Amino acid sequence: MAALVSRVFTAFGPPKVEKKNDAIRFGILGAAQIAPLALITPATSHPEVIVQAIAARDHARATAFAKKHNIPDVRTSYDEILEDPNIDAVLIPLPNSLHFEWAVRAIRAGKHVLLEKPSTSNATEAEILFNLPELSQPGAPVLLEAFHNRFHPAVHKFLSFITPSDVVHVHTDSMVPWLILDKDNIGFNYKLSGGSMMMLGTYNFGVIRMIFGDDPVECLTCEPGIFGDGIHDQCDTDFKAKFRFPNGGIAEASTTMRGPIWWKPSEARVTHKEVVVDNKSLPTTQEQVRTRLVTLHGFIHAFIWHRIDVKDTFVIRNKSDRRPIKTWTEAKSHKAYSYKEAAGEFANLPGEPWWMSYRYQLEEFVNRVKGRSTQYWVEGQDSWDQMKMIDMAYEKSGLGLRPTSDFR
Structure with a gap:
């Protein structure tokens, strides 16, 4: 503490x-x-x-x-x-x-x-x-x-445990307590391009796209909540959406800006498909498989608090009839408030445990402006693809896209 x-x-x-x-x-x-x-x-x-x-x-x-x-x-x-x-x-x-x-x-x-x-x-x-x-x-x-x-070390540490092609399901959720935002907040103003997907859900969508390393091919469902007062009816106060990705994986996102007073950290939970693990000690008639679950608690404001849980379930079984011989689980938690803690390819990047995600972002922004190399960056195409995903959800929700500016 x-x-x-x-x-x-x-x-x-x-x-x-x-x-x-x-x-x-x-x-x-x-x-x-x-x-x-x-x-x-x-x-x-x-x-x-x-x-x-x-x-x-x-x-x-x-x-x-x-x-x-x-x-x-x-x-x-x-x-x-x-x-x-x-x-x-x-x-x-x-x-x-x-x-x-x-x-x-x-x-x-x-x-x-x-x-x-x-x-x-x-x-x-x-x-x-x-x-x-x-x-x-x-x-x-x-x-x-x-x-x-997306610039915080915790997010990249989290991604290091994920194999995008093996992801079969992603669950994300985020929330803001209802006391923080009233009906007159710009977040609920359609003309100002408000809505929970725009204001908060975009974080869910962003981390989902990072997990899959790809963009969704379809929004399967999108169920929005609205005030229903005849004034804010085009702005979602909350939503639940489901997407399908090119590898067949499914991602779910839920966000509310009218959440309970007791704040819950944002969560991204990733389920991998079963994969065969090399184990040369086994006879040729047996195989070892693994199913991985990776969860990042606090993917939006990781600098305040976060935890990365990695849970691997192993099974040794007969190849012929897939009958399990032995099953066990290995679980470990991780944190990364600095890139030194994150280790891996970013281990030598600057940063202190107290740096906000905004401070890490500013570091890279300055590097790009100064013509120096950047280890992570959100390219323009990425931002365009992000808006395509938001539009996809709004179209499915029935609320319609946020209005386009007349400025050119």
């Missing part, structure tokens, strides 16, 4: 470091609640990031936000930030419906973009955004969908 408290305390109050002369100067478009987690706090411990400016529709709110978070400059408009030659990059934490327009504007202004997830309102917007001609030019701006949890 002491280690958990210390880690979380340091994550939210990281040590300040001296900034380099060539540090990337960020502007923030909108005084959003996620901005401190997504950028301001992680930037504190990064020597190559300075949060320089902010703009919001409400100038007074932007001023108060800047004062609270020690941001030097307050601008009168988003355009003023984009026009500033001293701003190198922008964080876009605006409502989902505005992601597409302001990401396009920022890229055309030559700014690097850290774009809150989901990247756009639908796959149509994603196709346009991630295929902008400006992104294929020499010295093009860097564009990253801020899928912070």
Whole structure:
């Protein structure tokens, strides 16, 4: 418990470091609640990031936000930030419906973009955004969908126990207690591209796609929950969806933004098919098989707490009639708050146990902007495919896709 408290305390109050002369100067478009987690706090411990400016529709709110978070400059408009030659990059934490327009504007202004997830309102917007001609030019701006949890060492440690081609079933769930969000929250505003799949379920979909290393071929079912008050009827408060993947595997995702007060960590549970395990000590008439179950508790906010459970069930049996001779189970739990703990191919990557997933994400974003190699990255095609999966579920749900922006 002491280690958990210390880690979380340091994550939210990281040590300040001296900034380099060539540090990337960020502007923030909108005084959003996620901005401190997504950028301001992680930037504190990064020597190559300075949060320089902010703009919001409400100038007074932007001023108060800047004062609270020690941001030097307050601008009168988003355009003023984009026009500033001293701003190198922008964080876009605006409502989902505005992601597409302001990401396009920022890229055309030559700014690097850290774009809150989901990247756009639908796959149509994603196709346009991630295929902008400006992104294929020499010295093009860097564009990253801020899928912070996918950068955390725990997720990659979890994936190291999985063989995608052998996966037969995946269960994922995530939740937000009902007290946190009321009906007027933008998460339940259809015109702002709200809905539980957009706001929270996209995390489920993202980790499912990582597990299979592929995209679904079909959404088999999608059952949404709605307020049913005649106002929010196109926004899902919760959903249960089932997908089929190219290898025949099935994935289930459930999310609620109206969950019980007692918060439950997100969970991803992966069942593998039975495979033959090499055991040279057995006679030729026998074989050993294994069935693996891998569970990651806390796949969204792994930096606070997580646990990876690996349970292998072994059977030694006769080949002729498949009659079991011996059965046993081996179970072990793992954690990885740093890449050193994760070991494997990422073992030498930088990081501290108190680094948030947002801090790991920022590290790679800076590396990409600086022209250095990145060990993990969410490519534009990946983000486009992610929106295709979300659209697939919304079409199956009967609620319809989130509205497409008129901006071009």
